[in-house]
Amino acid sequence: MSVGTTQTRQGLGGRLAALARIVELGPGRVDPKLLAEAGRLLLHAGDRLKLSSDHTVVALAGGTGSGKSTLFNSISGLELSPTGVRRPTTARTHACVWGLEGAGPLLDWLQVQWRHRFARASALDRGESQLHGLILLDLPDHDSIRALTDTEADRLIQVADLIVWVLDPQKYADASTHRRYVTELAGHEAVTVFVLNQADRLEPEELAECVADLDDLLRREGVEDPVIVATSATTGKGVDGLKAILAEAVVNRRAAVQRLEADLDRLTRRLAKIVPAEGTPAPSSSIDDARRIGLTDALCDAAGVPAIGEAMENVYAARSVEWVGWPYTRWAAKLRPDPLKSLRLGDLREEIRGIGGGSVSAQSAEVDTAIQALADGLTSGMHEAWQNGIRDAARSRSAQLPEALSEELTEVAPRLDRVPGWWRLLLVWQYLLVVLFVAGLAWIGTALAYGVFGAGKPPAALELFADAASLPWVGLMALSVLGLGALTATASRNFVVLGAGNERESLEREMRRRVAGIAETMVVEPVERELARYNEFYSAMRVLRG
Template identity: 75%
Template sequence: MSTVSTAETRHGLGTRLAALARIVELGQGRIDPALITEAAQLLLRAGDRLKLSPDHTVVALAGGTGSGKSSLFNSISGLELSPIGVRRPTTARTHACVWGLEGAGPLLDWLQIQWRHRFARASALDKGESQLHGLILLDLPDHDSIRALTDPEANRLIQVADLVVWVLDPQKYADASVHRRYVTDLAGHDAVTVFVLNQSDRLSHEEQAECVADLEDLLKREGVTDPQVVATSALTGKGIDGLKAVLAESVSTRRAAYQRLEADLDRLMARLAKNVPDLLHVDPTVDGARKAGLTDALCDAVGVSALGEAMENVYGVRSVDWVGWPYARWAAKFRRDPLSSLKLGAVKDDIRSLVGSAVSAQPAEVDNAVQALADGLTAGMPEVWQNGVRQAARGRSAQLPKALSDELSEVAPPLDRVPGWWWLLKIWQYVLVALFVVGLAWIGSILAYGVFKVGKPPLNVLGDLGALPWVGLMLVSVLGLGILSAVASRNFVILGASNERDRLERDMRRRVTTVAQETVIQPVERELQRYNDYFAAITEAKR
């Protein structure tokens, strides 16, 4: 295998691991916590292994007591390094034999191999030209040990070794503890798993072939697609060279570490993809129609139309005090409250609340509007992500009614604000009232001095009977102008009230849209983008 090919493999693995890191980040609260924990542990293990010596391949010999694992370890190393015996367990601590010590120290430290159990092949043949140069061979504690310290150590090293060699004996090669606890769990790791049928010297040629075939069939049923089985005998040396050749090939390519991590990643990604099988891309932005629908629903919840109508009616009622004919206004004081004649029903309370600059939203209606938006956006999404969007939409829904109320209270105009033309018209109306009073006084003076001769008038015109028709005409004109200006102003008031209502409703709607965008739309869009990013990472990590 070329260096370029190894570099490409490492780059591809790095890209997939980066995608897995995004999955861990984005999947919090959405994916099974056990899978998230396993993914985080794989990332940690991969990061540690990739920082350590790429020129060494860690091969673990694993097997049960009596399988001849330690004898095989000694046969491969050519030294009596690991104790052999019949007492259970034979191997209580991991032993390591290293071909080429340079750069191996940090890797052995990471593997937690004790110094007194580290051995090196240092002869001239074991350097440079040796086919096994770069091999770190581990003799693991027996996996079926009854000692408390052995199984955990074997389990740990089986999980981190670049290549695992399962040593089985002819009598127990179908041992359920091996297949149930390890082999089935490592299905898909064909490239970094080797099965050794040891002690083959106890079998005839036909028996050995039958056992190998039976073992291969058993492994295939357990998910090992292309099992690699080697028959050996540590006692006679039969098959040892063949096993060394398998190990030498793995060592020479320098790819076992990457293949092991890739196999672990493949297995994890299969479980993650099974957890959320439907890869559905969604538009991460809420479309304009749904935004408008949410705004409409929230406007209904806060009563924008009713408040606009209330403001329009208040505008009209208050205009009577300013632009109505004064005599009619004074007469109206003897009638009941004008608000009671508007027949606004519940809106009358809104008028009172507007006077106090307070607007309220109905929590139930707000919640229904938010729920409707979330349901419309999550159709077809996996349920766990549907719940995520709903949670995002409703995350601040408890504060939404108050936010709407606070925002809209600032929009409600002060009811003591008076248009400038109301002032001018009121002055004009009082001028007419003054003229009418002067006209009445003039008529009274003419009647007193000109008709009843009560005395001499201070001015001739005040007693001139000939002026009486003209003064009467003036009074009629003043009344006519007053009534005409009152009617005209009323029309302008109606138009102004309508414009005021439109302005108020536009401002309210704009404020509602802003609040909805900040408290509902933006969190939902972030969750939708998180959903897309998660599945993009799933796709990237599965490559």
């Protein structure tokens, strides 16, 4: 085997490996009939490449009366295949082999019966060494009325290395031949030869006109550069020219590879419809950070994370009044409706735990919208089959997603009954100020009663407090206590608001982190697996294109 042939086979091997990967990745994305055809091609290619590379299988195919068997006998130089006007003349495939050594397994694979195999042992003595390695098949008529022979012809047309279509001047434009075979094998010009047989029945002008008409017909059907040979099997005209074409194919020993390449090219054109055009950059198999953040934001909105944070901040600030507010103000506030009840935020933790309850249906719709937006952004320009695959992957766990989000949020739900230690200290301080203020009022009352209004002689224990001269100082002290209490309450309130804001930010960060983790596991990872599958399919298609 030549170096060029070896390199060609290696290139073909890479393409076949790519096709095998496509068959593996294709289920659910590629038409099952097309995948089945690709699988059959892989089996055929594997079998053919394991068999003799020194032999070239050439099939003579044609309809009844085309002179195919006569041409077979003329090329072989022997009366091997029966000829006549019966329909069909050739009931079984006949094979003539130039160089029988190593051809047996190939003929077995072709299913040519032993009694229909013939060897040209004397070929080298007759000056036909250029045909050494040729296996010439005379196929049953493809338009046979016998279903068995018709099927056999179809099978061998699909596996032969080189096909010689034998046409006659009267039926060379037969629609069934062109529709069933010629059109299907468009692109196989390197391994297809068209023979216009029975040329002896036409005048030179008529023959030239028929050849030109056949050439035009074949080109219209997709055969870009048809090889047409005019022959007469009875007179031998043009047979040597046909043998020269066969000899070139045999000597080059590339027909088998060229046939497989042509089959691959035809299949590639059909597969290429479900991937972007050649030259398009390879798709990414991962989701970019911007889309991940967008998905997390959307799921946070669907789960109500911002609302939960805001509600927690409001409740935290409102509850702090009970601990750090000026008691007199708080007692006065009790005469008004409870602000928590008016806001309906008193049991926020239960509301957070109830995310997976009655509001799940509404949130499920928002979750689906977020997932759909992600899938739509990733599938732009893809074939519908792959678009559906990525959407299905994104939605593969969408039914469990709302519940998972609810469970995560419940775990980080804030303890609304939590009381920071500094709140307790402030409460003690505030009540100490209350006691001081009450004591100041009692002092003022005693001084007024005994020192100003002369209610009598004060008891010995109250003599110190009955001095009217102490009233300005006691009054100043009481006012100072009130002012200090109000200042403490205001400062504490500011610290509480600042702390509530920090608590909200911390809560939302933790919630976003957990939502992002759920999104990664339940949405991003399935989508990236499908993107990786698409990327592998796309890469395999690039190799398959060659």
